Amino acid sequence: MKLQGKNAVITGGASGFGEGIARRFAAEGAGVVISDLNGDAGAAVAASINDDGGRARFAHGDVTISADVKHMIDTAVSAFGGLDIVVNNAGMPQRNQPMIDVDEETYDRMFDVNCKSVYLSALHAVPVLRERGGGVIINTASTAALRPRPGLTWYNASKGAVVVMTKSMAVELAPDDIRVNALCPVAGDTPMLGAFLGGEVTNEMYAKFVETVPLGRLSTPRDIANVAAFLASDEAAFLTGVCIEIDGGRCI
Ligand SMILES: NC(=O)c1ccc[n+]([C@@H]2O[C@H](COP(=O)([O-])OP(=O)(O)OC[C@H]3O[C@@H](n4cnc5c(N)ncnc54)[C@H](O)[C@@H]3O)[C@@H](O)[C@H]2O)c1
Numbered sequence: 001m002k003l004q005g006k007n008a009v010i011t012g013g014a015s016g017f018g019e020g021i022a023r024r025f026a027a028e029g030a031g032v033v034i035s036d037l038n039g040d041a042g043a044a045v046a047a048s049i050n051d052d053g054g055r056a057r058f059a060h061g062d063v064t065i066s067a068d069v070k071h072m073i074d075t076a077v078s079a080f081g082g083l084d085i086v087v088n089n090a091g092m093p094q095r096n097q098p099m100i101d102v103d104e105e106t107y108d109r110m111f112d113v114n115c116k117s118v119y120l121s122a123l124h125a126v127p128v129l130r131e132r133g134g135g136v137i138i139n140t141a142s143t144a145a146l147r148p149r150p151g152l153t154w155y156n157a158s159k160g161a162v163v164v165m166t167k168s169m170a171v172e173l174a175p176d177d178i179r180v181n182a183l184c185p186v187a188g189d190t191p192m193l194g195a196f197l198g199g200e201v202t203n204e205m206y207a208k209f210v211e212t213v214p215l216g217r218l219s220t221p222r223d224i225a226n227v228a229a230f231l232a233s234d235e236a237a238f239l240t241g242v243c244i245e246i247d248g249g250r251c252i
Pocket residue numbers: 011012013014015016017018035036037038061062063064089090091092093113140141142143184185186187188189190191192193196
C-alpha cells in the first residue's frame with residue numbers, strides 16, 4: 001500500500017474528485033480527514049470509508065475561513081497523531097458565460113474558494129509539516145489554467161493562480177522537504193460539470209465536449225485519484241512543482 005502510515009487532509013472530500021481521492025488514499029493505507037462545507041455528504045463519505053475498514057474522520061468547514069482550515073489540520077493531528085499530506089481540492093466553478101456578465105460577488109467568492117484556500121491551508125499546514133520533517137501538498141488546478149477557453153475567464157484565471165502558487169510554494173518549501181504539485185483535470189462528470197457547460201448537460205453538449213478529448217471521454221474521480229495517490233507517495237519523491245494534465249490529451 002502506497003500511503004501506509006501517512007495521514008492526509010482532503011478538502012472538498014464529500015463529492016466528485018475529492019471523494020475519489022479520499023477513498024483511494026484510505027485504500028492505500030492513509031488516515032484521511034475529509035473536510036467539506038456539505039456536512040451530511042462529508043460525514044457519509046467518512047462513515048463509508050470506516051465501514052470498509054479504512055481510517056477516516058470528517059471535519060466540517062469552509063476553506064475560505066481560517067479557523068475552519070485550522071480545525072481540519074488539527075483534526076488530523078488529534079485523530080491520527082500527525083499530518084503528512086494536504087490536498088487542496090475544494091473549488092468553485094464559474095457558470096459558462098461572457099466575462100462581463102459575472103458579478104463581483106461571484107468573482108470574489110470564486111477567488112476565495114479557489115485561491116485564498118491554498119494560502120490559508122499553507123498558513124496552518126506548513127508549520128505542522130515542518131515539524132513532521134516534510135510532507136506533500138497537492139493543489140487541484142485544472143486544464144482551464146493551461147488552455148483557457150472562452151466563457152470561463154475568471155475561473156481560468158483562478159486556476160492559473162493555483163498553478164503559479166504550486167510552483168512558487170514548491171521552490172520555497174523544498175528546503176523543508178515539502179513537495180508541492182498540482183492536478184490539472186479536464187472536465188469530469190461531477191456535479192460541477194453543468195456549470196462549465198453553461199447549464200443543464202444535454203447528451204448533445206456532452207458528446208460535443210467528449211469529441212475534443214483525444215482519448216474520447218471525460219475524466220473520472222478514479223483518474224484523478226490515481227495521480228494524486230502517486231504524487232502523495234514516496235514513488236514521487238523527486239517530483240515537486242509539477243502540474244500534471246489528467247486530460248486524455250485535451251491540452252495538446
Ligand atoms: N469537474 C470538473 O470538470 C473539473 C475539472 C477541472 C478541475 N476541477 C476542480 O476539481 C476540484 C473538485 O471539483 P469536483 O468536480 O469534484 O466538484 P464537486 O462539486 O463534485 O465537489 C466539490 C466539493 O467542494 C466542496 N466545497 C465547495 N466550496 C467549499 C468551501 N468553500 N469549503 C469547503 N468545501 C467546499 C463542495 O461542497 C463539494 O463537496 C475543484 O477544485 C474544481 O475546480 C473540476
